[in-house]
Amino acid sequence: MTARYIQIKNAIKKQILSNTWQVGEKIPSERELAVTHGVTRVTLQKAMHMLEQEGFIERIHGKGMFVTRAIEDDVFMLNDGTSDSVQGFSREFREQAKVSSRLVCHQLLPADKTVARQLEINEGEPVHFIRRVRLIDDEPVLVEDSWINRGVIPVIPSRILEEGSLYEYIEHTTGKKIKFYSSVIEGDLFGEELAALLSIQPGRPMLKVSGVTKLEDGTAFNYSFSYNRADKFKIKNNWVGK
Amino acid sequence: MTARYIQIKNAIKKQILSNTWQVGEKIPSERELAVTHGVTRVTLQKAMHMLEQEGFIERIHGKGMFVTRAIEDDVFMLNDGTSDSVQGFSREFREQAKVSSRLVCHQLLPADKTVARQLEINEGEPVHFIRRVRLIDDEPVLVEDSWINRGVIPVIPSRILEEGSLYEYIEHTTGKKIKFYSSVIEGDLFGEELAALLSIQPGRPMLKVSGVTKLEDGTAFNYSFSYNRADKFKIKNNWVGK
DNA sequence: TAGTGGTCTAGACCACCTG
DNA sequence: AGGTGGTCTAGACCACTAG
Incomplete structure (x- = not known):
């Protein structure tokens, strides 16, 4: 039951x-x-506006619609919200390269003030805390810390955290799609602890991305920080006016 | 002659x-x-979808529309494309703080291969090259290099580069609105040259934003790199599904 | 069941661009 | 003048959420 304009956009x-x-x-x-x-x-316009937003075409008033030049690159592009869904790390890259995860830590913790605010729960409620090192072609490229709403997803099998896609698992167990992702991008330097996890020198540049992910019914289920090696990632952003 | 849905969105x-x-x-x-x-x-939906995209409301199927919690912060948020226009540095921040520019360099140069490709002109055609240091409350916070299509904007008064808004000037002289902005965000470290311009130590973290800006008729007029002090800027990004 | 947002139709007129 | 995208109307039906 996919909407007609989504089908047309994809076609x-x-x-x-x-x-x-x-x-x-x-x-x-x-x-x-x-x-x-x-x-x-x-209906057709909805499809075309999405294609424009995703950077595939350019629409010019009075002239027509034109195919945008392809952009290829040597580093990985983080999802900036021009895809039609939030993929998560595994789904995002597993078709371009071999991706894997190393689980550093997985425990239940009481939510502190910040986490509680972001997940829209009460302070002190238990949440999953997960730290993973993510690898592309066996090279560690980022560290990700996630706080996950236990009310939405009570149990997370280790197998998922080490081999599978957490987002896929959540969409599957809740039966709901991921609908919203708000993120803040910052630049920083790697400190001792994170650098050690990635086997790099402290002081190397980092792209830090923090954000909240919500399901289609508005439930916030994931608050995360990812610390990305700046030499491995870029973030692309298209803005189309009015 | 603003569109009705834009008026309603703003109201x-x-x-x-x-x-x-x-x-x-x-x-x-x-x-x-x-x-x-x-x-x-x-028509009303178009307005509300924009408000959702800009992060002011949340729309939930079957429930209704809800005001999103306000987000205040201590650092400056770079425009991520959730405003209804691309502002440029001056217009973006001049209402929050005192902004100014120091013109480091302004000359005509033949476009190299990269610049020519981005501005969609021929290699070797003369373009404006402009390097400016941007200050907020008299503190230098970023260096910006711009290559500007001379076919679109033949002359740029120094006064504009030092005091005014270049984008405002371009919208005014061409009579066209800015319609498109595509950018890539990277993390890096400040080297000697840029650090000296900002009076900071080399090796500090940087958020590098490069991009192309186009007018509503599709003309690319500006290719730019901005080197932002990572301790002064964040970039916010909202993604809303489907 | 009643209310909400999500999608879609079959038109119409406007604003912009080109020959 | 003719073609293009931009906006808007007045309906309709569907899918989801709540009591």
């Missing part, structure tokens, strides 16, 4: 990725595509 | 900021607000 994205049109080339007009896909212009 | 944002409702409180339903503002639900 056209697929066409773009399979080089149906050249980069910079004009694609058919809204009116044409609406007929092709058997929907009204409004 | 409701203003109501939220003036505490018409408590944080977490339910605001009137789409159907109610549509009547109040004299538009159909579709």
